[in-house]
Amino acid sequence: MLALYNNRTDFIHSDETLKNETWQACVTPNDGIVDGSTACSNVVTLRNAIPAAPFQIFPADNSSTFLRFPNFTWFNATDADGDNLTYRVEVANSATFSTASVVINTTVTGRVGINVTNYTDFNPLEVDTEYFWRISSTDGFTNGTFSNTTNFTIPSLLSLSLPIDLVSFGNVTQDSVVNTTNASTVAPFVLRNDGNIGANVTIISTRLFLQGAFPSTAYQYFVEENETGSFNLSNSSIFPWRNFTNITGTRVDIKALDWNDTQDAVNIHVMIAPPNDEPQGNRSANVTMSAE
Ligand SMILES: [Ca+2]
């Protein structure tokens, strides 16, 4: 319209055309009295501009991450005619992306006005495996080329933490029995798996009391779920109470402690029953949780 207003008949604005339309320009001369013969150009079909390749941001090439749910992130492809783009994300354990090697193959809608797009899969990737990934884009008309293929690994990580690392019973009298099962008085230890693989945990402690035998019923523990599904109950030291010992042996107290954050925490309950000949004074013991 602006072109017409400016009396320009030699160009067409891009808003006035659509992809795949055919256009032809025809000219008819007029000497002020009569039209001459009309001449027309060849027919031109308006082609789609193919989107350029996207470019990976994370995981970077030749990198490693402990994240088994990596948030794949890339710079968006550009499309010269401004089409909305959809991305295909492929992750494989072979650089050939053979069908059997592909573990993620999904499409992600790009967001207009944002220059990066990302994707996190619902399934965890394996540890200690080399992965390859690439992305391509399509504008709905033509598939763009793939990005480069880049590779990354997820090294296995065994890592535990103790969100609650102290159990303090305060003043306890001889012949009384106190424990951590009523968390409103004294809370149990909480152990959490911060790594990216399952862990088998063994719990030992130094001696607590001066009098009486060790191990004995004077100083006991058991483990329970803090988050449902956090470990294999049937092969672990769940209730009833069992005596603390300072010998690791072949015992596993928490079997297959899960690493997923929704179910990676365990309570370790403690019970003490001071012997009736235990002298007055402060008592403490070191509880050690080791994993493999
Ligand atoms: Ca396009």
Ligand SMILES: [Ca+2]
């Ligand atoms: Ca958790």
Ligand SMILES: [Ca+2]
């Ligand atoms: Ca975790």
